[in-house]
Amino acid sequence: MRFLMMTKDGQSAGGPPDEKLMVEMGKFIDEMTRAGVLLATGGLNPAGTYIKSEGGKITVTDGPFTEAKEAVVGFALIEVRSKEEAIELSKRFWQIVGDGEGEIREVFGPGQ
Amino acid sequence: MHRTIDAIWRLESARIIAGLTRMMRDVGVAEELAQDALVAALEQWPQDGVPDNPGAWLMATAKHRAIDRIRREKRFEQKQQEIGRDLETRQDPTDAELEAALEEDLGDDLLRLMFISCHPVLSTEARVALTLRLLGGLTTDEIARAFLVPEATVAQRIVRAKRTLATKKVPFEVPPEAERAARLSSVLEVLYLVFNEGYSATAGDDWTRPALCQEALRLGRVLAELTPREPEVHGLVALMEIQASRLRARVGPSGEPIQLLDQDRARWDHLLIRRGFAALLRAEEVGGGIGPYMLQAAIAACHAQAPTAEDTDWARIATLYEALGTVTPSPVVELNRAVAVAMAYGPEQGLRIVDRLAGEPALKDYHLLPSVRGDLLARLGRSAEARAEFERAASLTRNDRERTLLLDRAAACDATVTTAG
Numbered sequence: 028m029r030f031l032m033m034t035k036d037g038q039s040a041g042g043p044p045d046e047k048l049m050v051e052m053g054k055f056i057d058e059m060t061r062a063g064v065l066l067a068t069g070g071l072n073p074a075g076t077y078i079k080s081e082g083g084k085i086t087v088t089d090g091p092f093t094e095a096k097e098a099v100v101g102f103a104l105i106e107v108r109s110k111e112e113a114i115e116l117s118k119r120f121w122q123i124v125g126d127g128e129g130e131i132r133e134v135f136g137p138g139q
Numbered sequence: 140m141h142r143t144i145d146a147i148w149r150l151e152s153a154r155i156i157a158g159l160t161r162m163m164r165d166v167g168v169a170e171e172l173a174q175d176a177l178v179a180a181l182e183q184w185p186q187d188g189v190p191d192n193p194g195a196w197l198m199a200t201a202k203h204r205a206i207d208r209i210r211r212e213k214r215f216e217q218k219q220q221e222i223g224r225d226l227e228t229r230q231d232p233t234d235a236e237l238e239a240a241l242e243e244d245l246g247d248d249l250l251r252l253m254f255i256s257c258h259p260v261l262s263t264e265a266r267v268a269l270t271l272r273l274l275g276g277l278t279t280d281e282i283a284r285a286f287l288v289p290e291a292t293v294a295q296r297i298v299r300a301k302r303t304l305a306t307k308k309v310p311f312e313v314p315p316e317a318e319r320a321a322r323l324s325s326v327l328e329v330l331y332l333v334f335n336e337g338y339s340a341t342a343g344d345d346w347t348r349p350a351l352c353q354e355a356l357r358l359g360r361v362l363a364e365l366t367p368r369e370p371e372v373h374g375l376v377a378l379m380e381i382q383a384s385r386l387r388a389r390v391g392p393s394g395e396p397i398q399l400l401d402q403d404r405a406r407w408d409h410l411l412i413r414r415g416f417a418a419l420l421r422a423e424e425v426g427g428g429i430g431p432y433m434l435q436a437a438i439a440a441c442h443a444q445a446p447t448a449e450d451t452d453w454a455r456i457a458t459l460y461e462a463l464g465t466v467t468p469s470p471v472v473e474l475n476r477a478v479a480v481a482m483a484y485g486p487e488q489g490l491r492i493v494d495r496l497a498g499e500p501a502l503k504d505y506h507l508l509p510s511v512r513g514d515l516l517a518r519l520g521r522s523a524e525a526r527a528e529f530e531r532a533a534s535l536t537r538n539d540r541e542r543t544l545l546l547d548r549a550a551a552c553d554a555t556v557t558t559a560g
Contacts, residue, residue: 061364063361108350116150
């Protein structure tokens with residue numbers, strides 16, 4: 028089963044992540060790679076582009092947006108055996124990161 | 140709660156068992172101690188909540204039991220000896236020493252656990268069962284379901300395997316240089332066997348099959364991280380990633396098998412294909428000769444690279460099969476080469492190779508030989524001969540859906556004969 032773990036910007040909006048956190052994150056990513064569960068990971072540029080299609084009309088607006096707290100800033104695509112495993116790995120991630128919020132969603136797609 | 144504990148167990152058990160095996164020098168004892176820790180978790184966590192670091196909790200609990208056990212055994216030994224004699228020669232290790240021993244290179248322990256689970260002293264079935272049990276954290280019931288054997292059989296295989304390892308005093312080690320290649324190939328063989336059981340199972344329930352593929356792939360990825368300098372490990376990972384990319388495309392809406400060239404390539408998992416290519420590239424970068432898994436991965440990559448079936452570089456595939464036949468000569472490889480040669484240079488050329496395989500004892504009951512021959516004959520317009528081959532192939536296959544497919548092809552030959560006549 029595949030899950031997309033998403034990190035939202037939360038409180039830390041704008042500030043650059045501190046060095047210690049980056050090191051810890053690096054270790055976590057390394058550990059997930061070594062465990063054979065991490066398929067892909069990355070950070071997202073907060074200055075996204077908003078696209079809306081309505082009644083055949085497509086509107087494109089460049090970010091950043093005021094609702095930055097809701098913006099997804101990072102993701103990890105993992106392959107695990109159960110939802111509980113995904114949650115467990117996510118807990119470990121948040122133990123490293125500290126305060127913040129995120130979302131875990133099962134991915135339906137070519138993998139299954 | 141049980142599902143959470145189960146998930147944690149699966150994530151942690153291999154490392155715990157590996158660490159304990161180094162301490163106790165016995166996989167059976169190590170697994171028992173790890174199981175004790177799991178039981179303790181099942182008792183305590185529902186009441187006290189899951190600890191912040193559940194992996195460390197399980198490890199610490201198991202470690203304490205291990206230390207208790209060592210002490211108990213020592214006391215027992217001492218009682219057996221005459222009092223006062225030999226007491227000074229063996230000192231009790233302190234907790235700190237034992238813990239230090241346990242912390243030391245956990246990664247290597249995992250590798251040692253893979254090597255010992257796939258030790259040649261064990262039968263192939265035992266290696267597979269032990270690997271899935273100790274490294275995959277699968278229950279005996281899950282292994283039994285995946286391999287369509289009674290649970291008691293799997294349980295017995297595991298018990299016997301552990302006993303064999305103990306009585307033959309198989310060391311818990313990364314094999315010395317001289318044995319390393321052979322021992323590593325045994326590990327790779329087990330992983331690929333598990334993968335193939337999932338990939339090409341002729342029976343079994345649908346749930347377990349992808350699970351086996353995924354488990355083999357996961358263990359392969361773990362192994363690649365542990366042995367980054369081994370080209371064949373990356374080769375096997377590449378092969379499994381690329382083959383797994385087709386899992387969804389190889390079965391039709393009503394469960395019928397769809398052959399590679401007929402698959403909808405948009406349904407291939409391109410993430411896995413990219414990962415496969417990356418692994419193959421790593422294998423090439425490491426250098427040191429091309430082995431059978433790398434060659435098979437390279438062949439799989441040829442298919443993955445072609446935007447449509449017509450774009451397949453058959454000449455390259457034929458060359459790769461020729462190389463594979465040199466490294467691991469086998470009539471099955473030769474049969475595959477015949478298919479590639481036929482695609483690249485025409486059915487006549489392919490048939491020439493196939494006909495040389497006709498007397499091959501290893502292919503006597505292999506349904507793909509008449510199936511391939513039938514296909515080549517059909518393409519040469521020799522419909523009557525083709526039909527006979529398809530019928531023969533249908534009588535040899537054990538897969539119902541494949542039989543239907545082959546009988547359909549035989550019937551299609553009839554139609555050609557009728558229209559031609």
